[in-house]
Amino acid sequence: MNIKKVFITGVTGYIGGSIASLLIKRGYTVSGLFRKDADADKLKALGILPVKGSLEDAPLLKAESLKADAVIHAADADDPYAVDTFLEALKGTGKTFIYTSGSSILGNKDYGEKNDFVYTEDIPLKPRFEKAHRMEINNHILLAAKNRVRSIIIVPTMIYGEGFGLKKESIQVPMLERVSKEKGAGIYIEKGENIWSNVHIEDLANLYLLALEKAKAGAYYYAENGSSSLKDIAQTISDRMGVKATKSITIDEGVKYFGLEGAYFALASNSICSADKARLELGWAPKYSSIHDFI
Incomplete structure (x- = not known):
């Protein structure tokens, strides 16, 4: 597998920027999609070739897909149009398409109640209807392997740590x-x-690198190395603030602060x-196992 040039969406973001920085360190040539003119020089400073445009620009996405040996889509996990553009452009080429999903597809409306069931990639998913569209996107991508696209899906869980691209912060903990x-x-x-x-985030970026180099067409991987309750995370935040107590808010108050999805x-x-599958098949060996150390 001779992959040298990689095109990344979401390259100004937390995940995409971190992946890009790691790939450049490993000798890959990386180009990335950006919107804001102010980001062009920042990307160049990181060694990323900036490509001005948006996910709505189908001709641009097709052209960049064909220039590259692989595409890593780390932007909008809920946009079927960009996904379809990439898969149509890559059909029959044998080139790599790595897609970033998200583990909220495993969630229900649990209202803060505990459910400790552990999913593996072999367990069929029937997500709540609010998340069903994301599962449809995932399935469409995996089936692209039948059309000679080396399609791969990575499903990150709650990500923490300082990013090493332009964006340093994750989403949930901040x-x-x-x-x-x-x-x-x-x-x-x-x-x-x-x-x-x-x-x-460092372990996650390494998983993308390993998937790029080793994964089979149609591969699907969860990304995790530990877990925590939201109450325990809240306690660690309180500890860092120098207070003992934590506070519960209602789901309705949560919607006001974080939106319905959040x-x-x-x-x-x-x-x-x-993530035992990634460990076994790709030799992924994550180093960090405590979110609490990084809050």
Whole structure:
């Protein structure tokens, strides 16, 4: 497999930027999609070839797909149009398409209640209807392997740690931290007993590298190395703030702060999975196992 040139969407973001930086260190040539003119020089400084455009620009996406040996889509996980553009462009080429999904597809409306069921890639998913579209996208991508696209899906869990691209912060923990500062203590939704698997951004970027180099067409991997309840995360935030107490907020208050998706699925659901498949098939050996050390 002779992959040298990689085109990345979401390259100004937390995941995409971190993947790009790692690939450049490993000798790959990386180009990346960006929107804001101010980001062009910043990307060049990181060694990334900037490509001005958007996910709505189908001709541009097709052209960049054909220039590259592989495409890593780390932008909008809910956009079927960009996915279809990439898969149509890559059909019959045998080139690699790695897609970034997200483990909220494992969640239900749990309202902060605990459910400690652990998903593996072999367990069929029937997500709630609010998340069903993302599963349809995933299935469409995996089936592209039949059309000679080396399609691969990676499903990150709750990501933590400092990014090494332009964007340094993840999403879920900083969301909690901002509201916790307003409330004067670490916060969680309802009981906060719900559990999320988690993964450090450095380990996640390494998983993308291994998938790029080793994964088979149609491969699907969860990414995790540990888990924590949202109440325990809230306690760590309180500890860092120098206070003992934590605070529960209602699901309705959570919606006001985090939106419907953020409250119900990112912060009040359970999302627990095993990444043993990535460890076994790709030799992935994550180094970090405690989200609490990085809050």
